[in-house]
């Protein structure tokens with residue numbers, strides 16, 4: 001039996017219908033859609049093997065996909081995600097971390113749009129089934145975005161989610177969030193919006209205290225995650241990144257994203273009511 005979901009079945013599903021696509025789901029409570037620590041279970045580890053090779057993360061091109069043996073073949077749900085934020089907040093570093101690549105230690109402005117594919121198997125709470133999420137991250141350097149008018153529309157076109165980054169060490173990037181939300185996601189109802197605080201490892205030097213985050217969360221009702229896009233653990237050779245350790249570092253981001261996207265699709269398709277039952281209290 002296959003899972004019923006508007007997104008499944010190979011190609012990107014069209015948005016259900018105009019009126020429903022307008023429905024903006026309120027974020028689901030964390031852990032209510034995706035089983036949070038499933039990737040650490042024996043079953044989860046088996047599935048993760050298909051995105052690893054010799055303990056390193058596998059890199060997937062635009063047309064590549066992980067192969068699972070037929071008895072465990074699972075459905076894939078594909079999403080486009082636009083990563084937005086001020087220059088230097090850590091967009092490229094975050095995407096590298098999510099893909100299991102080396103994070104840039106020195107800031108080099110991204111000169112155009114970089115797309116990166118990340119696969120992530122996750123288990124659904126409701127049906128106990130595993131779905132392979134395919135995230136295509138679109139990362140555009142902030143200065144390129146300002147210089148070339150065609151870049152923002154290309155990044156926004158048919159996007160399923162916006163990740164808004166601010167840096168814990170850059171107060172201005174936090175204060176710019178409302179402006180960014182209006183500029184970038186203003187006319188995009190029905191698209192998931194998540195806020196990510198980067199450089200959380202520098203929290204001792206933060207310019208963004210917890211009370212400001214609480215106020216922001218109350219005002220906007222958006223999911224907010226914290227990340228540390230720092231170089232991860234190495235394998236015994238001292239050079240190669242340890243793929244499993246890297247996945248443990250970022251599982252909360254991939255699960256959080258999967259949860260928001262899956263939920264939004266179901267609400268938009270009318271499979272789930274957009275009621276307070278699905279929302280955090």
Ligand SMILES: Nc1nc2c(ncn2[C@@H]2O[C@H](COP(=O)(O)OP(=O)(O)OP(=O)(O)O)[C@@H](O)[C@H]2O)c(=O)[nH]1
Nearest residue numbers: 087088089090091092093105106107110142199229
């Ligand atoms: N300590 C720490 N450094 C980070 C983190 N995220 C990013 N950085 C550093 O911040 C600098 C800028 O990060 P980038 O990812 O290149 O910034 P960007 O947002 O892509 O910038 P543009 O491409 O210019 O728009 C780099 O030196 C990164 O190593 C983090 O979570 N912790």
Ligand SMILES: [Mg+2]
Nearest residue numbers: 092109110141
């Ligand atoms: Mg960049």
